Amino acid sequence: MTGTPRILEVRRNILKRNDEIARSLRERFHKAGVLVIGLVSSPGSGKTAFLEKTLTLLGRHARPAALVGDLATSNDAIRLARSQAPVRQINSGTLCLLEAAMIEEALNGWELPQLDYLFIENVGNLVCPASWDLGEEVRAVLLSVTEGEDKPLKYPTIFNTSDVAVITKIDLAEAVEFDREAARSNVQKLRPGIPIFEVSTKTGQGFDSWLSFVAGRASRPSAGGPGPIRSAG
Numbered sequence: 001m002t003g004t005p006r007i008l009e010v011r012r013n014i015l016k017r018n019d020e021i022a023r024s025l026r027e028r029f030h031k032a033g034v035l036v037i038g039l040v041s042s043p044g045s046g047k048t049a050f051l052e053k054t055l056t057l058l059g060r061h062a063r064p065a066a067l068v069g070d071l072a073t074s075n076d077a078i079r080l081a082r083s084q085a086p087v088r089q090i091n092s093g094t095l096c097l098l099e100a101a102m103i104e105e106a107l108n109g110w111e112l113p114q115l116d117y118l119f120i121e122n123v124g125n126l127v128c129p130a131s132w133d134l135g136e137e138v139r140a141v142l143l144s145v146t147e148g149e150d151k152p153l154k155y156p157t158i159f160n161t162s163d164v165a166v167i168t169k170i171d172l173a174e175a176v177e178f179d180r181e182a183a184r185s186n187v188q189k190l191r192p193g194i195p196i197f198e199v200s201t202k203t204g205q206g207f208d209s210w211l212s213f214v215a216g217r218a219s220r221p222s223a224g225g226p227g228p229i230r231s232a233g
């Protein structure tokens with residue numbers, strides 16, 4: 001048999017369609033002047049806790065909003081809404097990732113120019129979301145100290161498609177004998193030069209630096225062009 005196996009071809013077409021929607025979303029975000037930051041990590045590494053604190057702190061002087069993806073429940077949206085920011089939950093059903101079309105639909109009725117920041121918390125998974133562009137300007141990958149320093153090496157795609165890394169639950173580092181130098185060096189091996197923040201939502205450690213980074217990215221004119229390559233397809 002010759003030619004591309006059909007299953008591969010279908011996957012490639014789906015990824016291509018996703019990239020087209022992501023590109024048009026990126027243009028909309030750019031025109032509206034909203035900085036979009038995607039959060040990816042394994043389940044339970046602290047995305048919602050980190051985002052709730054980020055929204056609360058940013059909300060004191062700016063207009064942040066969030067979309068949050070989970071297979072089921074609205075639990076995370078309820079937690080994030082405590083920050084007073086506009087929040088929408090996306091339920092992906094059986095899908096282990098968010099697609100650009102889901103973002104497009106979830107934004108219905110929102111006036112993007114009235115926002116300064118839009119955060120997108122992806123479904124907890126270190127594999128599925130890696131190749132799916134959502135039109136975000138910045139992708140942040142979170143790694144909690146309880147997961148082990150080797151995770152970047154074992155799940156390289158999610159780390160080398162990210163623009164910033166956040167080590168979470170740093171208050172637990174000692175208890176789990178977290179080797180921060182090894183973790184940092186593993187992240188840097190995959191994405192040399194990537195900024196890395198170490199934070200705790202329990203103590204507030206690291207949030208000043210993280211918020212300075214976010215503000216810096218917001219004030220930097222984005223290219224508004226095709227954007228970063230996330231798709232491996």
Ligand SMILES: Nc1nc2c(ncn2[C@@H]2O[C@H](COP(=O)(O)OP(=O)(O)OP(=O)(O)O)[C@@H](O)[C@H]2O)c(=O)[nH]1
Nearest residue numbers: 042043044045046047048049124169170200201202
């Ligand atoms: N000690 C400590 N616990 C934390 C911290 N951040 C989050 N947690 C705890 O970690 C658990 C998971 O946090 P979530 O914020 O739900 O994690 P998540 O990544 O959003 O999880 P999913 O959306 O299910 O993938 C909760 O019990 C949090 O209280 C932290 O900085 N320090």
Ligand SMILES: [Mg+2]
Nearest residue numbers: 047048076121
């Ligand atoms: Mg969550």
